[in-house]
Amino acid sequence: MDKISAGYDQLTRFWLDTAPARGVVARLDESLASALKHHDYPPAVVSLLKQLAGAAVLLASNLKQSAQVILQAQGTGEVPLLCVEATDELTFRVYASVREGAVLPEAANITTLVAPDGKGRFVLTIAPSNGQMYQGIVALQSSSETSDGSIAALLEDYLSNSQQTETRMWLREDGDVMEAMLMERLPDRSEDAATPAWNTVTAQADAIFKEHFMPFPYSEWLQFSFAGHDVKVHPSQPVSFACSCSIERVLNALKLVGEDELKSLIVENGKIETRCEFCGKGYEVSAIQFSELFHGVEASYLPGSRTIQ
Ligand SMILES: [Zn+2]
Known part of the structure; x- marks a missing residue:
């Protein structure tokens, strides 16, 4: 059985x-x-x-x-940065910066960890491959009259305000599974009804998100969740890490860091080693690649022989 029929790693509109x-x-x-x-x-x-x-x-x-x-929470707390990127192909990757030696409570909300001083921000960026980037910024507050300080509440508020459409979001963590749902209210001719x-x-969605995760394909799960309603679904799409x-x-x-900042590393080690913050993959930049990056191949300060093969 493939992952979609088995009910895993999928998205359905x-x-x-x-x-x-x-x-x-x-x-x-x-x-x-x-x-x-x-x-x-x-x-x-x-x-x-998650x-x-x-x-x-x-x-x-x-x-x-x-x-x-790109969703980012930024502040000066024990976790100065949380960052998640997702693409139109429904791949995603995650990264957090955690202060060394930080001792964190197991259950903490985003503001407690990122910006306990109340001066953090939550940034939503839409970055097209071609074209203008869009960015929305919300202050990170632990709670307010309308919000309990959760990520779902924060995004509900933001989306409802920016799109002028009543929007609800549910996020449920159950063991290793994360289930997420967004609903938008559509305009209706007969407002009263x-x-x-x-x-x-x-209210049905509230109830279902209080229950445990059920590994049914969404074609079945949605009809079950919204009992009494006629639910139409688009074909499910796979979600994956990349x-x-x-x-x-x-x-x-x-x-972008610049030659002056990095030159000493090359002189000392003959290379620069770096690691992708999202997936941990290691990259090595040789003295020759470094020289090409800033000067073509004609740099004069490189250590060792000048024999370029
Ligand atoms: Zn990577």
Whole structure:
């Protein structure tokens, strides 16, 4: 049985014929294990990265062109950065920066870890392969009148405000599985009837997300979850971990750091060793590659022989 029929690592868009709502739901399991196996993060950080990954994949499914959704939480706490990137092809990768020696509580929300001083920010970036980048920024607050400080609540608020459409998000972690769902309220001609219908389906979603994860294909799970409604589904799409790092990207990054900053490493070691923050893959840049990057092949300060093969 393939992963989609088995109910794993998949995303499904759906709409309800009997309520003014459409949505997208995704389950991440082996893909998450693959994304996280390159890291050794504390459980609280793993939990937040899983939630961000679920949310990022949902948002990426809305991309209309080759692009990335990047979700970042930035602050000065024990975890100064959480970063998840997802692509329009529903691949994703995760990274966190954790201060050395940090002791974190097992259950902590994003603000406690990233910005306990209340001065952090949550950044949502849409980066197309070609074209203008879009960025939305929200202050990281532990809780407010309308929000409990969770990642789902933070994104619900942000999306409802920026798109002027009532939006709900659910994120459920159950063992190694992350299940994520987003629902948007659609305009309806008969507003009076529409409000109860929207409230009914979101209450059904609230209830189902309190239960344990059920490994059914979404074609079955959605009809079961929204009992009494007519649910239409698009074919499920696979979700997977993938890292887009390459030697070209490493060289570009080194170029941004600049020759003066890096020259001593080359003189000392004859090479620069670096590691992809997302997947842990090691890259080695030789003195010759370094010289080519900044000067073509004519650098004069390189150590050792000048024999370029
Ligand atoms: Zn990588």
